[in-house]
Structures are given as structure tokens and as C-alpha cells.
Amino acid sequence: MHLQSFALLAAASLVRAETNGRHDARQTAPTGPEAWAAAYARASTALSKMSQNDKVNIVTGVGWDKGPCVGNTPAIGSIGYPQLCLQDGPLGVRFGTGSNAFTPGIQAGSTWDVELIRQRGAYIGAEARGCGVHNILGPAPGPIGKHPGGGRNWEGFGADPYLQGIATAATIEGIQSAGVQSTVKHFIGNEQELNRETMSSTIDDRTIHELYLWPFAEAVHANVASVMCSYNKVNGTWACENDKILNGLLKNELGFPGYVVSDWNAQHTTNGAAIGGLDMTMPGSDYNGKGILWGGLLNQAVSNNQVSKARLDDMTKRILASWYLLKQDSGYPRINIKANVQGNHKENIRAVARDGIVLLKNSGILPLKKPTKIAVIGSSAVVNPKGANACVDRGCNTGALGMGWGSGTTEYPYFVAPYDAIKTRAQSDGTTVSLQNSDNASGVQSVASGVDAAIVFITASSGEGYITTESVAGDRPNLDPWHNGNQLVQAVAQANQNVVVVVHSTGPIVLETIQALPGVKAIVWAGLPSQENGNALVDVLYGLVSPSGKLPYTIGKSQSDYGTKVSTGNDNFAEGLYIDYRHFDNQKIAPRYEFGFGLSYTNFTFSDIEVTSNAKSGPATGAVVPGGRADLFDNVATVTAKITNSGGVLGAEVPQLYITLPSSAPSSPPKQLRGFAKLKLAPGASGTATFNLRRKDLSYWDTRQQNWIIPSGSFGISVGASSRDIRLTGTLTA
Numbered sequence: 150m151h152l153q154s155f156a157l158l159a160a161a162s163l164v165r166a167e168t169n170g171r172h173d174a175r176q177t178a179p180t181g182p183e184a185w186a187a188a189y190a191r192a193s194t195a196l197s198k199m200s201q202n203d204k205v206n207i208v209t210g211v212g213w214d215k216g217p218c219v220g221n222t223p224a225i226g227s228i229g230y231p232q233l234c235l236q237d238g239p240l241g242v243r244f245g246t247g248s249n250a251f252t253p254g255i256q257a258g259s260t261w262d263v264e265l266i267r268q269r270g271a272y273i274g275a276e277a278r279g280c281g282v283h284n285i286l287g288p289a290p291g292p293i294g295k296h297p298g299g300g301r302n303w304e305g306f307g308a309d310p311y312l313q314g315i316a317t318a319a320t321i322e323g324i325q326s327a328g329v330q331s332t333v334k335h336f337i338g339n340e341q342e343l344n345r346e347t348m349s350s351t352i353d354d355r356t357i358h359e360l361y362l363w364p365f366a367e368a369v370h371a372n373v374a375s376v377m378c379s380y381n382k383v384n385g386t387w388a389c390e391n392d393k394i395l396n397g398l399l400k401n402e403l404g405f406p407g408y409v410v411s412d413w414n415a416q417h418t419t420n421g422a423a424i425g426g427l428d429m430t431m432p433g434s435d436y437n438g439k440g441i442l443w444g445g446l447l448n449q450a451v452s453n454n455q456v457s458k459a460r461l462d463d464m465t466k467r468i469l470a471s472w473y474l475l476k477q478d479s480g481y482p483r484i485n486i487k488a489n490v491q492g493n494h495k496e497n498i499r500a501v502a503r504d505g506i507v508l509l510k511n512s513g514i515l516p517l518k519k520p521t522k523i524a525v526i527g528s529s530a531v532v533n534p535k536g537a538n539a540c541v542d543r544g545c546n547t548g549a550l551g552m553g554w555g556s557g558t559t560e561y562p563y564f565v566a567p568y569d570a571i572k573t574r575a576q577s578d579g580t581t582v583s584l585q586n587s588d589n590a591s592g593v594q595s596v597a598s599g600v601d602a603a604i605v606f607i608t609a610s611s612g613e614g615y616i617t618t619e620s621v622a623g624d625r626p627n628l629d630p631w632h633n634g635n636q637l638v639q640a641v642a643q644a645n646q647n648v649v650v651v652v653h654s655t656g657p658i659v660l661e662t663i664q665a666l667p668g669v670k671a672i673v674w675a676g677l678p679s680q681e682n683g684n685a686l687v688d689v690l691y692g693l694v695s696p697s698g699k700l701p702y703t704i705g706k707s708q709s710d711y712g713t714k715v716s717t718g719n720d721n722f723a724e725g726l727y728i729d730y731r732h733f734d735n736q737k738i739a740p741r742y743e744f745g746f747g748l749s750y751t752n753f754t755f756s757d758i759e760v761t762s763n764a765k766s767g768p769a770t771g772a773v774v775p776g777g778r779a780d781l782f783d784n785v786a787t788v789t790a791k792i793t794n795s796g797g798v799l800g801a802e803v804p805q806l807y808i809t810l811p812s813s814a815p816s817s818p819p820k821q822l823r824g825f826a827k828l829k830l831a832p833g834a835s836g837t838a839t840f841n842l843r844r845k846d847l848s849y850w851d852t853r854q855q856n857w858i859i860p861s862g863s864f865g866i867s868v869g870a871s872s873r874d875i876r877l878t879g880t881l882t883a
């Protein structure tokens with residue numbers, strides 16, 4: 150990008166900051182084009198001191214397993230540039246022994262609490278910095294969750310582009326406020342693990358803009374330092390050499406000033422990747438130390454003019470500018486992945502684990518009221534007998550579940566299992582606890598009968614495809630609970646009429662068998678709570694807090710209701726815009742629990758909706774700032790609603806705003822999330838939810854005009870407690 154364009158765009162960025170309250174809480178994170186312009190100026194000065202060899206080195210990883218981090222580039226002595234350390238990942242410092250295992254992205258999304266998510270990012274950033282990590286490989290809003298059983302969905306924030314976008318931006322702002330580069334991944338269309346390194350994702354122009362690109366646009370707007378291109382092909386061309394998506398969408402349309410780093414071994418050619426928009430190759434060789442595509446080969450290609458010197462300079466400047474942007478050129482800690490950096494961050498981990506718990510069903514059994522006797526049942530109530538970290542990259546589902554498996558995991562520094570925390574609480578209440586730490590349905594009668602509450606634990610897991618767990622090679626082939634969970638719950642419900650089912654899962658499971666059992670009095674969707682698993686659960690089971698999580702995906706009545714299937718060859722994304730609730734709404738399919746659903750121990754009433762708007766139909770016209778045209782980020786309408794806690798205990802509600810586009814727009818999902826807020830309210834208290842709608846929030850992508858358009862006519866505004874529990878409606882006209 151040119152310096153003049155940054156200077157011109159600085160003013161536009163200030164307008165955005167004043168008009169979009171959501172981002173005002175940003176602290177020391179770099180802010181917009183002016184910060185990039187200063188970083189680019191310094192990058193240009195450094196560039197002039199670098200040899201062609203230096204430039205090739207700074208863009209080329211040193212090779213797999215040849216440095217202290219999962220990704221490393223060599224130091225460049227001539228400019229005082231360090232050996233750069235890139236380390237996973239989205240929930241903390243992978244392989245760290247003195248760091249925390251933060252709550253997975255999907256649990257953070259389930260809180261719908263932007264400030265908790267931002268703090269989570271800031272703490273991940275602080276720990277990465279403390280370990281000398283320059284670039285932390287997260288967050289991961291791709292996959293978004295086209296497939297309910299997609300192996301890596303749990304690394305991101307939920308099956309909706311808006312929720313993913315807000316959570317992604319807040320996470321990046323948090324991470325980068327600690328002076329650490331954030332990498333947003335995986336760009337783009339990597340929605341399944343099966344065949345991810347061979348398949349092509351064919352995604353139409355409107356769908357890519359409105360669904361898959363959306364969170365990445367928010368990431369670029371939050372000044373993310375780098376973007377990781379994915380393994381798959383997009384529309385027939387490898388993502389890491391795809392001119393249309395890297396140069397076209399990312400760098401030109403979104404004005405991305407940072408650098409594109411390859412997923413590990415996702416590069417296929419020397420010249421094609423350089424010309425197609427890749428800026429840094431990782432890890433630099435294949436896992437056997439071979440297959441080196443840049444380094445010497447790139448040097449030759451530049452000397453032969455097959456790749457221009459200007460392109461190599463551009464790659465180098467992007468990498469240097471990101472380093473200067475985060476002020477990593479002075480006083481940066483030395484690399485020590487084993488550093489002790491935990492601080493008090495477990496408070497955030499417990500808060501996210503707890504506030505992400507979704508209460509799905511409660512016939513009055515919860516919160517527990519000093520029961521005399523309880524039973525705790527299931528192998529996932531206790532920690533893995535071999536230790537919480539016994540399986541490499543968490544590649545098993547044994548014992549209590551806190552995260553899925555793969556590169557997006559960390560080591561647990563400790564693990565509080567449900568049984569540990571329940572026992573501690575029970576002791577102080579004088580409750581007797583009996584335990585069956587297996588999933589054996591036939592032996593459950595004796596432990597479950599005669600207790601005041603039988604708490605039964607079931608799970609489902611998934612992860613990255615290089616590990617197969619219990620025959621699951623990444624993506625879940627079905628949405629059933631593992632380890633005969635349905636049969637276990639059935640047996641418990643036969644022995645006892647006061648059953649509480651606790652689910653730990655990487656994504657939706659079909660609950661129909663469990664739902665039909667009269668003995669099941671509560672279903673607690675505890676998600677993926679990481680190391681604070683048991684503590685977070687006890688907070689909710691005993692009413693220390695009222696549950697306040699909301700589902701970040703739909704729980705359908707059957708797998709086929711979702712309308713997508715993991716592809717065995719290439720995938721033409723035929724469902725288009727219609728994934729998750731967009732599909733259920735469009736096809737008028739009743740889910741069991743809809744996107745955005747979650748109960749509380751109190752009640753909330755919604756009233757007094759007000760809509761003010763100066764939205765005008767037509768295209769966006771602003772200059773390009775990081776994230777897209779500047780005016781896309783201008784507030785054009787505001788909706789407010791009064792929320793009152795009309796129940797008897799303190800609680801938090803998440804009012805959600807959905808829009809329905811006017812009939813002049815091309816056919817669109819019936820409802821699309823475009824705002825949410827989390828209000829903590831004492832009994833009887835009221836608060837105002839304010840939803841600021843930006844131009845982009847009211848626009849569709851017009852494939853002919855190649856622009857975002859606000860359609861003319863009347864927009865439906867729905868405000869509710871879920872995507873289907875709409876309490877207030879209004880309209881606005883553009």
C-alpha cells in the first residue's frame with residue numbers, strides 16, 4: 150500500500166472511531182491507517198539497508214522443527230530484526246508449560262460478552278509476549294461452521310459471520326494491545342478437515358462476501374498483523390497462491406496492510422505463491438525437512454525476474470511494518486515458550502467458561518438447593534486417569550473434556566474436573582456424593598437411585614484431521630453423544646426422576662433421545678470450559694451466578710436438518726448463504742434449540758423499542774481503509790430497547806438484533822444477526838440495549854456492481870432473546 154493512501158485515510162478512520170462505540174474501549178492496540186503509515190515509513194528505511202538475501206530470509210521459515218517455535222524466521226542482523234517466533238494458537242501458547250489453557254473460542258462466542266472476549270485476547274497476548282512469541286496464530290474464525298460437525302469449528306466463535314466478526318475483532322484488539330502480532334486464520338473456505346489439503350471450495354461471490362469474508366474484514370479493520378491462507382483450493386486455485394482472494398479480496402478490496410502467512414505446508418509453488426500474494430512461507434520445509442519452495446528458489450526467481458524485486462520488497466515491507474506497528478523493535482522479551490506467565494488470568498478463564506454455559510432446559514431442579522444426596526455419573530466427570538495432558542495435542546476424549554484436539558490446543562497447567570468441584574461444594578453443604586466414573590449404563594441403577602439429583606455427564610469431540618480419535622478423523626461423522634451417552638442418560642433416567650444432564654461438546658449434538666425422557670429435569674450445555682471446567686459448572690449448578698450463555702449455533706432435531714454434508718471431493722458450497730439458523734429459518738425447519746437460545750434463573754422483559762435512522766439506499770462510496778470502504782463502518786441507524794429483570798435474582802440477558810432485508814434486495818436469509826449486547830441486571834432493574842447499525846450491517850453484496858449496497862425499502866428489525874424468541878419489532882426505511 151502507498152503512504153499517500155494511508156495519510157488520506159487517516160481522517161476517515163477517526164470518523165469511524167467516533168461513530169462506532171463498539172470499538173471505543175480499545176486501549177493500546179494500534180489504531181488505524183495512521184499507525185500503519187508510521188510503521189510503513191520505518192519499514193521502508195529498514196528495507197533500504199537489506200540485501201536481497203536478507204529479504205528472502207525474512208519471508209522464509211527456517212524449516213519444521215528447526216527453531217524454538219512452530220514457525221521461525223532467521224534474525225536479520227543488518228537491521229536488528231530478531232529471530233521471529235510464530236506460535237499457536239487461538240487459545241494460548243501451544244506447548245507452554247507455564248501458561249494457561251484459555252477457554253476455546255466457541256465458549257467465548259457462547260458468552261456473547263465482548264468485554265470478556267477482549268480481556269481473554271489481552272491475556273492471551275500478555276502470555277504470548279511473556280514467552281517472547283512475536284506472532285500468536287489466532288483467532289480462527291474460519292471454519293465458520295458450515296458443517297455442524299466440522300472438526301475445527303470449536304476454535305472459532307460460532308456459526309454466524311457477525312458474531313464471529315465481533316469476537317474476532319475484540320480478540321485481535323486484545324492480543325495486539327499486548328504488543329503481540331495476531332494471525333487471523335484460515336483464509337478461506339476451509340470448512341472441513343476431510344480432504345482439506347486436496348479439495349477445492351467453490352464459493353460464489355455473494356456468499357464469500359456476506360458469510361466467509363465478513364469476519365476477516367472485521368479482523369483487518371481491527372488492524373490484524375497477519376492472515377493465514379488455508380490448505381484448500383478456492384474456486385480451483387490453492388488459497389496460498391490465489392491472486393483473486395489474496396491480492397483481490399484481501400489486499401485490494403479490504404486494504405489489508407499486513408502480511409499473508411501460509412498454513413503449515415499450504416504453499417505449492419515458488420513463483421505462483423509469490424505472484425499470487427503470499428508474503429511468508431511456513432514452516433519453510435515439509436515435515437521431513439524437504440519441499441523447500443522459497444529460500445534459495447525465491448532468490449533465484451527474483452534474480453531471473455520471474456518474481457519482481459518490487460514483489461519481494463512488498464512482502465518484506467508488510468512483515469517489517471507489522472513488526473514496527475506492534476512496537477516489537479525495542480524491549481521485546483526473549484523467546485522462552487516455557488516461561489511462567491499465568492498471572493491471574495484464570496479468573497477470565499473461569500468467567501468465560503461459566504458465562505458461556507447455556508441452560509437449555511430446567512424444570513425447576515436448578516439451581517441445586519443443598520441436596521442431601523447427589524450422584525455424579527460418567528467418565529467425563531473426572532479427569533483423564535492418565536493425566537489431563539496425556540494425549541498429544543489433546544488427541545483423545547478420555548475423562549473430562551475442556552477443548553477439542555489439534556494445533557489449536559495448549560497444555561493444561563491444571564484441570565478442575567466436575568467431580569472435584571462438586572465434591573468441594575458438597576462438603577460445605579453437608580451433601581453426600583456418590584460417583585460412577587464410567588459410562589457403563591448397566592451398572593448405574595445403584596448409584597443413581599434414591600438421590601436428590603443424578604448429574605450425568607456426556608460428551609462429543611472433534612479436532613484437526615492429522616489426529617484420529619476413536620475413529621473420528623477430525624470432522625464428526627454424526628451428531629450423537631460419544632461413549633453411548635444416550636443409553637447412559639436413559640439408564641440414569643430410569644433409576645431416578647431428577648436427572649441433570651451436563652453436555653461438554655465441540656459443537657451441536659442431537660438431543661432428541663435425552664429430551665424425550667421425563668426424568669431429565671435439566672440440560673446444561675457446558676460447552677468447552679478448558680481448565681476451569683468443574684469450577685464454572687458449580688457456579689451455575691448451585692446458582693452462584695445465573696446462567697447467561699446463548700447458543701452460538703443451532704441444535705437441530707437431526708443431522709440432516711442442517712442441510713450440509715462434509716464433502717468427499719470438491720465442494721461447491723451449494724447452500725450459499727444458508728447455513729445454520731439461516732437455513733433452518735429459510736426452510737422453516739423447527740430446531741430443538743435455536744441459535745441464540747439460553748435460559749436463566751431469572752426472567753427478562755423487553756420493551757420500548759426505538760429506531761432512529763439516516764440510512765440512505767445505495768452503494769458504499771468511501772476510500773478503502775483497513776477492512777474495506779471507510780463508510781461501511783459509519784453508523785447509519787441506532788436501535789434501542791429497554792430490558793428489565795422481572796425475576797427474583799441477579800442475571801444477565803443478551804438481547805439480539807436481527808434484520809430482514811427489504812424485498813428490493815436479492816433473496817436473502819429471513820433474519821440476520823446484526824447486533825447484540827449483554828446486560829447484567831439486578832432484580833427489578835432495567836437497562837438499555839443500544840444497537841449501532843453500520844452501513845455494512847444493512848447492506849448486501851451486489852455481484853454486478855461489485856459493491857455493498859443498502860437496498861431501498863423497509864427493513865424488518867427484530868429484537869429478541871434468541872433468533873426465534875423475538876420480543877420486539879420495528880422497521881426502518883432506506
Ligand SMILES: OC[C@H]1O[C@@H](O[C@H]2[C@H](O)[C@@H](O)[C@H](O[C@H]3[C@H](O)[C@@H](O)[C@H](O)O[C@@H]3CO)O[C@@H]2CO)[C@H](O)[C@@H](O)[C@@H]1O
Nearest residue numbers: 219220237238286334335412413436555556557613615
Ligand atoms: O501449527 C501451525 C499451524 O499448523 C497447522 O497444523 C499443523 C500442526 O501444527 C502440526 O503439529 C501437525 O504436524 C503433524 C503432521 O501433520 C503429521 O503429518 C506428522 O506426522 O506429525 C506432525 C506432528 O504432530 O501438522 C498440522 C498440519 O497438518 C494448522 O492447520 C494451523 O492452524 C496451525 O496454526
